[in-house]
Amino acid sequence: MEGNDVATVTTNSTSASSSSSQSSAPAVVISPCAACKILRRRCVEKCVLAPYFPPTDPLKFTTAHRVFGASNIIKFLQELPEPHRADAVSSMVYEANARLRDPVYGCAGAICQLQSQVNELQQHLAKAQAEIVNMQTQHAHLMALLCDEMARSSQTLPHQQHDQQSFDDFNSSPHSYQSNASFIDENNLGLLWEPLWT
Template identity: 65%
Template sequence: MGGNSPCASCKLLRRRCAKDCIFAPFFPSDDPHKFAMVHKVFGASNVSKMLQELPIHQRADAVSSLVYEANARVRDPVYGCVGAISYLQNQVSQLQMQLAVAQAEILCIQMQQEPPLPSQQMEADERAFGIPENLNNIPQFINFASSSNVMQEPLKRESLWT
């Protein structure tokens, strides 16, 4: 910026904003909270060093990542982004399991609604495939979802290091 209004970083650090200020393109004066979070987590000196080591065309993406990580670290100082990613991965796994259960229930219902084979053909199929005459002896594994509470517990954060 260098002119009338200093960038958010120079305002926070109470210094004059030079014409070649490395922070000015990424931390405008109208969004001081953005730099305050990054400064609180990483420090202005570290951010400046990181930005100087990057090619100019990658700096905007780096600042975006730093802002995202800083906000995540403020919300969760221990895990930061990793905690959010882990939470979302667990949620995806749970939803995939619920989908598989629902698909199994749909398949079970579809199988129950199919018209029966003629009795002669059914008996031949039972002998050929070794299907017992009394199906009550088979464990009820297909309809397990309706009798249990699948994924009703709230998510618990687990340590990635244990």
């Protein structure tokens, strides 16, 4: 009777400890990737699409799936080494977005448009550089003319000063007609115009 009671207590304690351990264990919920969720299939542990199409961004796989298809995406990724798969997925998504915007040319159309813009900008740049060179040439020519004009004016200025000094000296000389009052005296005028005959 006592042995049965001990066994019952041991069993109860064992079941209690197991139930407490089960309740304390965290519940692991594995969310399928966006690709498997859209394709409605079970996402396996080593899903080739899971690292590149997370469940938080379903539009990424939807866009690539509309253009390339799921089987082609899986095939592309399986043929590539793992370090290059992320870049390949980015390229596929970018190409898919371009194809949805421009079904005929896709990325090639965007590249051609950008190339034409680059060519147009290069032409504008060459034109602006030519205008700059032309303006620099005109500026150098004007500076040369200005220097020549300044050199000529500096050469003619001493001659003008010398001529003015000569004119001033002539007016201030004692033999000047303006300063010599006796030259215009009436008496002297009479002597000068005195007739030579009587």
